[in-house]
Amino acid sequence: MGVERYESPDATTVAKVVETALHEGAVVTAEVNCEVEYDGRTSGFLGPGDRLLVAKPDGTLLVHQPTKHKPVNWMPSGGTVITTVSEESEDPVVVARRVNPRERVEVRIHETYGLTRFDASDAAEYEESGTEKEMHEFIEANPDSLEDGLRVVEHERETKYGFIDFYAMDRTGTPVVVEVKRVQATLTHFDQLKRYVSLYEDDGEVDTAERDVRGMLVAPSASERVKRACRDAGLEFVALPEFETDATSVTDATLADFN
Structure with missing residues (x-):
């Protein structure tokens, strides 16, 4: 593990350090003032501002604003990241692109406050707690x-x-169908529970005496829309907030989801 830090590097140094570091398998972070342009499935532009730039040797590029945990722009792994110096503005330009789907993120850096090369080593496997299995x-x-x-x-x-x-079974002996979800409950989950409950309202699935079945959707949380759908359908929602974590990764969104 090694760390090299550059304070207020010029454009040539930025381009050289980023290119060399990524080629040699290191991670680069930079505190910059930049603007970002995206072209691909849609198009988008983010005007100048102070941001944290992260580039990884697997082709990942992340642009973070000072607030919120998700990057405002990004390119997932599998692409390529190159850095040049603009002949017109003499500013460093970081470009991340991939072919399938065809997408391109261009970061034009107006000022670099700091730049860090991090030769990291990490072979550990992530072990998640609060999984659906643990909920069960x-x-x-x-x-x-x-x-x-x-x-x-x-x-x-x-x-x-x-x-x-x-x-x-509840305390009165009424059957209860329980559907458990690890993430915030959605209308799709509601529909799934409704289908299961419908099985016990049809002849042949259970004894006649058991047809008055209850349905219970269990998740860390649910929107008011989902809760209302459950109430309207005679179903129930039960929250287990102790299992609530941010289970949504940046790959669940699209590159067009920035401000």
């Missing part, structure tokens, strides 16, 4: 966390529509 284990061991008196009858019961996460 928690619910199976603590059904009262969903409702007092709830009893799990079967975990992952198979149906013609897929596997029901939990088939349970």
Whole structure:
């Protein structure tokens, strides 16, 4: 591991350090004033401002504004990053591009406050906590966390529509179909639960006495729209906020999602 720091480097130094570092497998970060242009599935422009620029040897390029955790512009891994000096403005220009889909992000740097080359070594595998499997284990061991008196009858019961996460009984003996989601509940999840519950309203799936089944959607959170859809359909939403983390990565958005 090694770190090289450059304070207020000129354009030639920026271009040389970035090109050499990425070629040799190092990560580069820079505090800059820049503007950004994107061309690909859509087009976009971000005017001048102070930002943090991160370039990685796998072709990843990230442009962060001073606030918010997600980059305002980025190129995912798999592309190429090159750096030149503009003949017209004599400013460093960092360009990230990929072929499929055809996209291009161009960062024109007006001022570089600082530049760092980081020769990093990291072979560790990320181990995530709060996964859906852990939610299942928690619910199976603590059904009262969903409702007092709830009893799990079967975990992952198979149906013609897929596997029901939990088939349970409430304290009155009424069947409860429980669908668990690791992320914020959506209308798609609501529709999935509704399909499962419909199985128990049709002849042949369960005994006649069991057709008055309840449906319960469990997730860290849900929008008011999803909660309203559940209420209108006679279903229930139960929040487990202790499992709520930011499970959305930058790859879930598109390059056109910047300001």
